[in-house]
Amino acid sequence: xxxxxxxxxxxxxxxxxxxxxxxxxxxxxxxxxxxxxxxxxxxxxxxxxxxxxxxxxxxxxxxxxxxxxxxxxxxxxxxxxxxxxxxxxxxxxxxxxxxxxxxxxxxxxxxxxxxxxxxxxxxxxxxxxxxxxxxxxxxxxxxxxxxxxxxxxxxxxxxxxxxxxxxxxxxxxxxxxxxxxxxxxxxxxxxxxxxxxxxxxxxxxxxxxxxxxxxxxxxxxxxxxxxxxxxxxxxxxxxxxxxxxxxxxxxxxxxxxxxxxxxxxxxxxxxxxxxxxxxxxxxxxxxxxxxxxxxxxxxxxxxxxxxxxxxxxxxxxxxxxxxxxxxxxxxxxxxxxxxxxxxxxxxxxxxxxxxxxxxxxxxxxxxxxxxxxxxxxxxxxxxxxxxxxxxxxxxxxxxxxxxxxxxxxxxxxxxxxxxxxxxxxxxxxxxxxxxxxxxxxxxxxxxxxxxxxxxxxxxxxxxxxxxxxxxxxxxxxxxxxxxxxxxxxxxxxxxxxxxxxxxxxxxxxxxxxxxxxxxxxxxxxxxxxxxxxxxxxxxxxxxxxxxxxxxxxxxxxxxxxxxxxxxxxxxxxxxxxxxxxxxxxxxxxxxxxxxxxxxxxxxxxxxxxxxxxxxxxxxxxxxxxxxxxxxxxxxxxxxxxxxxxxxxxxxxxxxxxxxxxx
Numbered sequence: 177x178x179x180x181x182x183x184x185x186x187x188x189x190x191x192x193x194x195x196x197x198x199x200x201x202x203x204x205x206x207x208x209x210x211x212x213x214x215x216x217x218x219x220x221x222x223x224x225x226x227x228x229x230x231x232x233x234x235x236x237x238x239x240x241x242x243x244x245x246x247x248x249x250x251x252x253x254x255x256x257x258x259x260x261x262x263x264x265x266x267x268x269x270x271x272x273x274x275x276x277x278x279x280x281x282x283x284x285x286x287x288x289x290x291x292x293x294x295x296x297x298x299x300x301x302x303x304x305x306x307x308x309x310x311x312x313x314x315x316x317x318x319x320x321x322x323x324x325x326x327x328x329x330x331x332x333x334x335x336x337x338x339x340x341x342x343x344x345x346x347x348x349x350x351x352x353x354x355x356x357x358x359x360x361x362x363x364x365x366x367x368x369x370x371x372x373x374x375x376x377x378x379x380x381x382x383x384x385x386x387x388x389x390x391x392x393x394x395x396x397x398x399x400x401x402x403x404x405x406x407x408x409x410x411x412x413x414x415x416x417x418x419x420x421x422x423x424x425x426x427x428x429x430x431x432x433x434x435x436x437x438x439x440x441x442x443x444x445x446x447x448x449x450x451x452x453x454x455x456x457x458x459x460x461x462x463x464x465x466x467x468x469x470x471x472x473x474x475x476x477x478x479x480x481x482x483x484x485x486x487x488x489x490x491x492x493x494x495x496x497x498x499x500x501x502x503x504x505x506x507x508x509x510x511x512x513x514x515x516x517x518x519x520x521x522x523x524x525x526x527x528x529x530x531x532x533x534x535x536x537x538x539x540x541x542x543x544x545x546x547x548x549x550x551x552x553x554x555x556x557x558x559x560x561x562x563x564x565x566x567x568x569x570x571x572x573x574x575x576x577x578x579x580x581x582x583x584x585x586x587x588x589x590x591x592x593x594x595x596x597x598x599x600x601x602x603x604x605x606x607x608x609x610x611x612x613x614x615x616x617x618x619x620x621x622x623x624x625x626x627x628x629x630x631x632x633x634x635x636x637x638x639x640x641x642x643x644x645x646x647x648x649x650x651x652x653x654x655x656x657x658x659x660x661x662x663x664x665x666x667x668x669x670x671x672x673x674x675x676x677x678x679x680x681x682x683x684x685x686x687x688x689x690x691x692x693x694x695x696x697x698x699x700x701x702x703x704x705x706x707x708x709x710x711x712x713x714x715x716x717x718x719x720x721x722x723x724x725x726x727x728x729x730x731x732x733x734x735x736x737x738x739x740x741x742x743x744x745x746x747x748x749x750x751x752x753x754x755x756x757x758x759x760x761x762x763x764x765x766x767x768x769x770x771x772x773x774x775x776x777x778x779x780x781x782x783x784x785x786x787x788x789x790x791x792x793x794x795x796x797x798x799x800x801x802x803x804x805x806x807x808x809x810x811x812x813x814x815x816x817x818x819x820x821x822x823x824x825x826x827x828x829x830x831x832x833x834x835x836x837x838x
Contacts, residue, residue, distance in 0.1 A: 180722065182708040183210045184317040187414065191321060193784065194731045196741060200390050204321045204677050205332070205407045206731075208300050209414025210421075212336040213344055215295075218288035221280045221339035222350075222826040224271035258275040266646045270639060273832040281339075283639050287649040289337065290632035301326040306610040306620030307609045323405070326624050343378045343818045344415065346422040348518030348700070351759075351821060353829075355496030370760030371514045377421065378564035379758055381813045383750035385416050386734065387809035393738045393819055413734065417727045423758050424723040425708040431490045433761035433769055434462060435511065440763065446461055448511075456685040464717040464776065466710065476668055479674035480541065481683030483714040486697065486704060494690040494700035500706050502691035507699045514760055517705035522663055522695040527702060570607060571599035575654045579661055585654070586662035596651055603640060603648070608633050667696035719774060724782055725772045726757045732785055733795055747806050749797040756792045766790055 187207035272282030281289075298310045302323035311318070324332075342349040351363060351374075358364040363374040371379075393409040400406070435455065442451055460480055478486070486792035493510040496502035502520065502622065516636050516768075529792065566578035574581050575595075585592040602608065609630060616626040639647030671694045674684040682691070690699045697704055706712055707719040730753065737748050756768075763770055775783040797806055 180211065180214055181315075181317060182425070183207075183214060183421060184315055185720070186210075186417070186724050186727050187320065188317040188321075189782065190417070190728050190731045193728045194735050200401050201410060202322065202324060202401060202407055203410065204300060204318070204323055204417045205410035206414045206417070207315075207318060207321075207331075208296075208324075208332060209336060209411035210418045211299070211414070212296070212333065212338075212411070213415045213418040215288075215292045216336075217339050217340040217345070218292065219281055219285040219338070219630060221272055221282075221285075222276070222822060222829065223340070223832040224284065225826050226272065226280055227271050228416065239255050257705075259765055263646075266639075266642055268653070269642070270649070274827045277290075280826075283635050284649055284652070287632050287635045290628045290635070290750060292337065292634075293333055293628035294621070296337075297326055297329055297622050297625040297628070301329045301624070302620055303622045304625070309620060326585060326622050328402075328404070328407065330624055332407060332411055333407075336415070341564060341819055341822050342417050343381050343815075346375070346378055346426055346516050347702075348516050349374050349822075353500065353825075354498075355494070355500045355502070356498055358496075362507070364500055366513045370512060371382075371754070371758075372505060374759075375423075375514060377518065377749075377814070377818070378423075379754050380812075381760075381818055382416055382419055384753050384812040384814045385412070386730075386750045386754075387747065387806065387812075389413060389416070389811055390737060390750075391744050393734070394741065394743065397741070399736055401747035413731065417731065420730060420754075420758070421723040421727050423516070424719050424726070426702070426706055427514055428490045428705065429514055429761050430707070430718045430722060431487055432511065432514070433763045433773075434459065434487075434715065435491060436761060437770065452488070452686070453681075456488060456681065459487060460484060460714075463714050464721070464773070466713075466717050478711060478713045479672070479683075480677050481685070482671055485671075485674065485683050485685050485687070487714050488685055489687075489692075489697060489699050491687065492690075492699050495668050495692075500699055502700075504689055504691045504693075506554075507690040508689050515700070517702040518700055520695070520698050520701040520703075522698075541623070547646070570602060570611070571595050572608070572650050572654065575657055582658050582661035583665060586660075592655070592658060596647070596654065599654065600640060603633075603637055603650075633642045663695060667694045670694035671697060693817070721776050721782060722769055722772055725768070725788070729785055730754070730757060733792070737796075744806075744810075746802070747797055749805075750809065751791050751805075753795055759798055762807035 177203075184207055189212050190206060191203045195201070254551045268279075268282075270282055270284050272285065273278050276325075295314070298304060298307075299318075302325055303326050304310065334576040349363070352358045352361050363372070363377070365373050367373050367376050369376070389409060389412050392412075394406075396405040396409070438455060438459065439451055442454065446454075448664050460483065489507075491510055493515060495506050495508060495514070497503050566574065566581075568577075568755075575585065585595060612621070612626055612629045612633070615621045616623070621629070631663065636648045638648075639646075640651065642648075643779055674687070674692070674694065674697075677684045680687040692698070695703070707716045710716065718766060733748060733753055761767075761769055765771075766787050766789070771785055771788045771790055775787060
């Protein structure tokens, strides 16, 4: 999960370009579906079961294959060493168990569910009196798009806040747990279109979802605007578009596009090594300038050397050695294949820390209530007046909004322990509940947001009261964030040292190690490859523009078909449409990706649909087998099959965790 604003910007673009074709829709539901897909990542039973394995692995020995997520077992090492407490019960409560079904998500996921339920009301509900305070911070791209009644927001949240599935984010899937074994598995082999096979499966899932959505939307197209079914189709479209957008944000697509585009202008017969040397020296001048520059308050922005190195490392595929460890010597070239980012053991550290830094930078750029607390709230919390969120005495809030605080807690064990004890006292004294109730009384929260956040605090207190050696949810998270900030800073320092290196080319640009020693630069990982924050350079801007166009074009195809009516006897050929947009970037002049980027380079603005000549030929299903193909997609089970496959992983790792106990 990167910057939520990036997907919201695309939803706003789709609304601006496609909304006029169907003005009588609550288009806010489009972004609501996109947003809920993103935040549902915080409910991931597979990752939680894997975390349990890691905790027990720390207590019982090192297991290299437990590295698909951060080594969070270190955070409870005191508990592991003190066998007087029932550690396995704390682990099961915090992270959940595969069975029974009502305990799958655990207290950690329950806490996040309530936090995001409150946030969802602040962004999407129409009954928050002080909504003008929240909107520029939480959803600036959505502007004044009409919001929904809180009861309808609650209904949609209840059905669309689900859990993380790799296919919904076009992520590299962990279906084979051992990285060194994936090379022999069919899902990780290159297909005839240049995509790894799992991406073709994901495309089938998207085609199936759009085919079903098309039929359902046609059936209720004339229902009243406020009919929940009208809202649901837009929420479902937002979920589908999220996966389409992440195809670009999470893959090496734009890096390959620029590589192929520039190579077309080089001398014929030039060797790969010679071209790579030229590319490293010249590519920086070809990147699109960012639409908005990173905040001046940031203390780190990627150097030119870092960006060149990152570009070339994204053009390589990771190698693994036993057991599930990134190779410290080699990687493989990936100039003929599209793949997406996967998760390494330190990715969560980087993802959370960078997201918080982005939020903090946004706050520091504002001179209004986003930086300074309301006077009445300062009085309630006995805070200094005026005071920034980053300086507030509530430990949890200060950790969330102050990277210096996270860094200090990560480096100074005594300080961290003192702050955690202070946090526990503040929790016991009801300081957080008092703040929530005062925000509600001042009109900053609606009733449902207040109740959701109070429910999160109740879960936190329940876990904090479990035992003297085990933290509550927020105490656990603060330790995770502190470790993450330190890891992020160490990786950046390591990367800065590479910037002046000459042993593998200027700035280590030609370093082919999968693991080069800087965890933020590991080949194939989310931290290296994802491009959905303003400092996820290079080609962040190119990715935004291409993802915007693809998302808008696919939504336009669907809306145009719904407007045409005609029932379910015919329909769009979603396999053809999607494989037009989700394809290998050969970067030829007549291809839509090249045309979009050239339009942006020439005009500085996004093209409209009709301004791009390379459009889908025959978007409707044609041929003698048209009816059979439509029926197959509309009755397909690809989504159900992918969900089942991921849930089976959860069962496998939870059963293994049971064995570790004995």
